Amino acid sequence: MLRILVLLIPGIVYGCATIVDTTDPTLGKWNYELFNLPYGEPKGVLIIEAKADSHKITMRSPANTFNLTEVEIIGNRLVRGYFRSGGYNIKVSGTFEEDYFDGQIDAEGNIFRMTADRD
Numbered sequence: 001m002l003r004i005l006v007l008l009i010p011g012i013v014y015g016c017a018t019i020v021d022t023t024d025p026t027l028g029k030w031n032y033e034l035f036n037l038p039y040g041e042p043k044g045v046l047i048i049e050a051k052a053d054s055h056k057i058t059m060r061s062p063a064n065t066f067n068l069t070e071v072e073i074i075g076n077r078l079v080r081g082y083f084r085s086g087g088y089n090i091k092v093s094g095t096f097e098e099d100y101f102d103g104q105i106d107a108e109g110n111i112f113r114m115t116a117d118r119d
Contacts, residue, residue, distance in 0.1 A: 024050060025076050026096050032059075032116035034105060046101075046116055048073075057081050059092070068092060078103060 030046040044061030057068040057078075068081030076096040083090050086107075092114065094103015099118035104111050 024073075025098075026055070026073055026078065029119040030101055030116035031119055032101070032114055035113040035115075037112055045119070057092075059083065 026048050027050060028048060030048070031043070032046045033041060033043045035041050042061050042063070044059060047058045047060070049056045049058075055071045055073050057071050059066045059068060064085065066083035066085065068083050071081040072079040078092065078094050078096070078101075081092045083092070088107040088110075090108075091106040092103065093106070094101055094114060101114075101116035103114045103116075105114050
């Protein structure tokens with residue numbers, strides 16, 4: 001019995017020490033800015049929430065609110081999320097690094113830089 005405990009305890013301790021922190025680095029409120037758009041450089045808030053086994057992203061500016069569709073986030077990378085504005089299907093993508101987001105919006109081939117800082 002003692003032999004079993006001696007073998008079992010290190011396994012439990014080692015197993016607990018290797019538990020991975022699964023906190024999602026993308027969640028929260030992000031203050032974004034878009035660059036070089038024809039009508040200026042709008043600013044707003046990007047809100048990212050966990051929703052079951054996916055993400056919900058809301059993009060708000062003083063003029064509009066968009067709920068992104070077909071959102072795919074893998075690790076710290078926003079692979080895609082879509083919204084429609086001004087007659088365009090717009091794809092949002094980029095990478096989260098700690099409290100910073102560096103990405104772009106693609107309005108059917110017209111690409112504009114997007115950055116954000118965690119609020």
